Structures are given as C-alpha cells and as structure tokens.
C-alpha cells in the first residue's frame with residue numbers, strides 16, 4: 001500500500017515512511033491510495049473476534065508486508081489490552097466508553113498502537129527521534145504515557161496554557177525523563193501551527209529526526225477505526241437495523257477514522273459530527289464554505305480546534321464534494337450552557353456520569369433523532385468524567401472517583417516550560433534537544 005500527501009507535492013511513499021515522517025514535507029496529510037473493502041469472510045467472523053483480532057485484521061490491509069503478521073498481531077495484542085464497553089442507556093442511546101485505557105481517554109487506542117508501530121519501525125535506528133504532539137488535553141497525556149521511557153525517543157508536548165483540565169495537565173507535566181511539556185501562550189491551533197511549521201522547515205529537519213504523534217500521523221488515525229467495528233459487533237448482538245454514530249469532534253481524527261471504517265465496508269448508516277462553539281466543520285456542512293477560525297475556549301476544551309487537520313482527509317474521502325459529504329455527515333454545535341444541561345439530564349435520567357465531550361455527543365445524537373430520523377445511536381464517550389471533574393461535579397453534585405494511578409500524578413509537581421507563540425523560539429528549543 002502506498003500513501004500520498006493530500007497536498008500532492010511529494011511522491012507517494014511506503015507505510016513506514018508515512019508513519020516516520022508523520023506529516024508530509026508539503027504539509028499535507030498522508031492518505032492510503034485506496035481504503036480497501038474488507039472481505040465477506042472478515043464480516044462473517046467479525047461477531048466472534050476480540051478487539052486485538054479486529055485491529056490485526058484491519059491493520060494488515062494498510063501495513064502490507066512492511067511488518068510481519070506475527071509482529072503486527074503482537075502489537076495489536078499489547079496496544080489494545082483494555083475494555084471498550086458499549087453501555088446501553090436506553091434502546092435509542094448507547095455510549096461507547098473509550099476511556100478505560102491508562103490515560104482515561106480514547107487517545108490511548110491510537111497512541112499505544114502508534115508508539116509500538118514506531119518503536120518497531122525504528123528498532124535499528126541510532127539517531128534520536130523527537131516526537132511532537134500538539135494537544136488540547138488528551139493527546140498529550142496518551143502520547144506521553146505511550147512513549148514514556150522508550151529508549152531513543154524524546155517527546156515534546158505543546159499545550160495551550162490555562163486551556164486544559166488539571167488532570168490532563170498533570171498527566172503530561174509530571175512524568176519528566178524523556179517527556180517535555182511546552183506551555184504555549186496561545187490556543188491549540190497555535191500549538192498545531194508551530195508543529196506543522198517545524199515539519200515544513202527543511203533546514204530543521206536536516207538536523208533533527210522529527211515525527212508527529214497527532215492524528216495527522218496515519219498510525220495514530222488508523223487504530224481509531226478499530227473501535228467502530230468493535231461497537232458494531234457489540235450493537236448488532238442485540239439490535240438489528242440502521243444506527244448512527246455521534247462523534248464529539250475537535251481535530252476530526254475520530255470522525256475520519258469512522259469514515260475509513262465505512263469505506264472498509266462497515267454498514268454505518270450516518271455520522272453526526274458533534275461540536276462545541278468551534279464549529280468550522282458544521283458551518284461547512286451547512287454552507288459549503290470552509291473557513292478556519294480562531295478557536296474559542298469551551299467546557300469541552302479538548303474539542304477547541306478552529307482549523308481541524310483531518311478535514312483535508314475528509315475532503316479526499318468525498319472527492320472534495322460537499323454534496324456527498326453532507327449526505328453522510330450531519331453537523332451540530334452546542335453551547336456550554338447546553339452541555340451543562342446535558343450532563344445534568346444524563347445523570348438524572350440514567351444515573352450516568354458523562355464528561356462534557358460525551359455530553360456534546362449525546363446532545364448531537366438527540367438532535368439528530370428529533371430532527372432527521374429516529375434511529376438508535378452510539379455516542380463515542382471520549383474521556384472519563386474524572387478528567388473533567390470540576391464541571392461534572394459542579395453540575396451533578398457527584399465527584400467521579402479518582403483512580404489511584406491518577407491520584408499519584410495529582411500530587412506530583414508540575415514541570416512545564418513556558419513558550420510564547422513564536423516559531424523561532426520553538427525552533428531554538430528543538431535544536432537544543434539535539435545536543
């Protein structure tokens with residue numbers, strides 16, 4: 001399988017090269033030349049496959065012979081070693097709990113898979129690799145955890161100062177060793193821009209071995225498709241007929257991974273893109289105009305993205321046709337006041353604590369069911385409520401229990417380096433890592 005850049009200014013390349021490069025030199029995102037339709041045989045055996053087996057069956061189509069089957073199987077087994085239960089609130093409302101991994105967010109799936117793939121591909125590399133991750137909260141935690149103490153790898157996490165939760169900050173600012181957190185004066189989009197500028201800086205890349213751990217990296221994105229199959233498997237054990245996925249969206253990696261699953265043949269009826277005030281994609285779906293805008297701070301802060309990277313991949317999937325995209329995806333936006341009300345409603349109706357991102361997903365599902373079609377839906381619950389304890393407790397009066405592993409981090413001193421939103425300063429910092 002070859003991978004091309006969405007900007008089409010560089011030649012198509014191998015899986016290994018696309019993963020190690022992260023972002024193409026022309027600032028495009030790597031896409032597989034085809035998204036293969038999975039065989040009827042795969043769908044026949046899907047009901048009895050475990051999550052790691054699903055991961056292996058999917059990944060082998062994208063990896064080809066660049067990693068042996070036994071190594072790929074082992075990577076899937078190690079990376080996907082936690083539960084992703086589908087919780088039924090009622091027949092119309094299902095919650096896919098993606099937050100049972102080590103950092104309590106859906107990013108654990110992608111980051112654990114990617115860190116193992118990268119370690120495998122780089123096992124004979126002698127140069128130090130610098131993994132860059134821009135984060136609005138969850139990616140930083142999962143990537144830091146995934147690469148912590150991996151020999152030969154330095155992780156640099158850029159996050160917007162004051163715009164992530166206390167728990168998220170503790171997860172990537174207390175580890176030390178090969179993990180450095182840069183606290184940027186700016187927004188997530190500023191962090192993402194700094195990272196993308198570094199990738200396009202050929203002089204810098206001649207000196208440093210850089211790669212990306214955001215969903216711009218195909219090895220971070222691909223595993224996010226695994227759980228759509230897993231959710232489908234669980235859902236269809238009990239229900240027949242069409243259902244939709246409602247996806248809390250920021251950088252749109254999660255929704256793009258869902259589109260990959262659909263292209264691979266998973267019968268997903270429709271996608272609901274659930275957004276907060278950072279509604280660039282819902283506005284596009286309504287108007288056919290994509291206009292990146294500065295992100296604004298909201299309660300669902302991990303989704304505070306004004307210029308989502310994966311929109312370039314979404315465009316590719318739909319052949320740049322707005323009409324076709326809009327037939328498959330409906331976008332909604334919700335305010336913080338609505339999000340708070342949804343957290344309260346879910347708690348009072350179902351005795352279930354949902355975090356602000358899941359709450360936006362819940363709202364979008366309910367709106368879709370009311371305004372478009374009343375089919376059952378699966379909301380992707382992207383983060384554990386304890387990661388957003390402040391708002392969940394304030395609204396419900398219930399404090400989500402703090403797992404022991406997290407309590408330990410919360411007691412540790414925060415280590416971060418302040419960084420103005422200035423590319424030259426960022427570059428100097430990166431160069432200093434080379435010494």
Ligand SMILES: N[C@@H](CCOP(=O)(O)O)C(=O)O
Pocket residue numbers: 134135136137138139140213214215216250251253302303309
């Ligand atoms: N919501 C993200 C922002 C980065 O998204 P990614 O999926 O591209 O890594 C976060 O929590 O950091």
